[in-house]
Amino acid sequence: MRKLIPISLWLSCSLGALRGQSVDSLRLTLSIPAEAVFVTSDNLSNTYLISRNNAILKFDTLGRQSGLFTNKRLGNATFLDAANPLKVLVWYPDFQTLVWLDRTFSEMGRLEFSKLGLYSVSAVAMSFDGNIWAFDDAESVAFKFSLEGKKLFESPPLSQYFSRRFSASRIRDGGQFVGLNDHSGGFCRLDQYGSIAEINSSLKLQDFEMEGNWxxxxxxxxxxxxxxxxLKEFQFLLPGSIKKEGNPAWLGKSCIYVQNGKEIEQYVWK
Structure with a gap:
C-alpha cells in the first residue's frame, strides 16, 4: 500500500453520494464569519464548530447560527461528532468527559471516563448503533460503551500489532468498520465488536473519514x-485556499470547510 502524505485535515465526509462517479470540481457555496479550531457537519448539511473561545456553535444550511453551547468548567473542547444530529458529542479531554447535546443544543447527558476507571482516553466517537467508542491510551485498547457507561466490547491491545506503541488520535465509525489512526504513524480497522479487520503500520494520516467500506x-x-x-478510487482537486500555509481544512458531508482569514468557507462538489 502506498504511503499517504500526512495532513492537518479533520474529516467527517458522507461518501455515499460519490459512489460510481468521478469528482473533480469544487464550488464555493457558503462563508461563515467565524474562526474555529474544529468544524464538522451532520447528514442534514448543518455545520458545527468549536470556536476559538471554546463555544460550540451550530449553523444551518444558509449560514445562520441556530445553536450555542458553552461549558466553562470542563476545559477546552477539542472534537465534535455530529453523525447523529439528535445527539451531538462534545469531547473535553482535560476532564476526560464526553457531553452529548440534543437538537436544541441542550445537554442531554455526559460520560465521565474516570468513573469507569479510564484516565487516559485520547479519542472518542459515536458508534453506528448509538453507543460510544473510546480509546484508552494507557492500555492501547478501544472500548465500546453504552451511554450509561456499560462496557459492551473491547479490542485486543493494539500496540501488540505494531512495532511501536500505537496511540489513537482519532476514531471514525463508518457503520461497517471502525477506523483508528495514530497521527505519528499507524492505522487500525475494527469491526463493530472490536475484532481486528486491518492493520497498516505504514499509513500516516493526521485524520481520515470512513463510511461503509469507503x-x-x-x-x-x-x-x-x-x-x-x-479498491476503487475517486479524487478531486482541493481549493486553492487550502493550499495556503496555515489554513486548516475540515471535510463535511459532500463539502469541505476551509478557514480563510476570519471566515470559514464551504466548498461543495458535484
Missing amino acids: MAYQDGELLKLRNLTY
Whole structure:
C-alpha cells in the first residue's frame, strides 16, 4: 500500500453520494464569519464548530447560527461528532468527559471516563448503533460503551500489532468498520465488536473519514476516496485556499470547510 502524505485535515465526509462517479470540481457555496479550531457537519448539511473561545456553535444550511453551547468548567473542547444530529458529542479531554447535546443544543447527558476507571482516553466517537467508542491510551485498547457507561466490547491491545506503541488520535465509525489512526504513524480497522479487520503500520494520516467500506484522505493536492473492498478510487482537486500555509481544512458531508482569514468557507462538489 502506498504511503499517504500526512495532513492537518479533520474529516467527517458522507461518501455515499460519490459512489460510481468521478469528482473533480469544487464550488464555493457558503462563508461563515467565524474562526474555529474544529468544524464538522451532520447528514442534514448543518455545520458545527468549536470556536476559538471554546463555544460550540451550530449553523444551518444558509449560514445562520441556530445553536450555542458553552461549558466553562470542563476545559477546552477539542472534537465534535455530529453523525447523529439528535445527539451531538462534545469531547473535553482535560476532564476526560464526553457531553452529548440534543437538537436544541441542550445537554442531554455526559460520560465521565474516570468513573469507569479510564484516565487516559485520547479519542472518542459515536458508534453506528448509538453507543460510544473510546480509546484508552494507557492500555492501547478501544472500548465500546453504552451511554450509561456499560462496557459492551473491547479490542485486543493494539500496540501488540505494531512495532511501536500505537496511540489513537482519532476514531471514525463508518457503520461497517471502525477506523483508528495514530497521527505519528499507524492505522487500525475494527469491526463493530472490536475484532481486528486491518492493520497498516505504514499509513500516516493526521485524520481520515470512513463510511461503509469507503475511506477518505488527502494525498498532496487531491482528496481521495478509496473503496476498502474493491479498491476503487475517486479524487478531486482541493481549493486553492487550502493550499495556503496555515489554513486548516475540515471535510463535511459532500463539502469541505476551509478557514480563510476570519471566515470559514464551504466548498461543495458535484
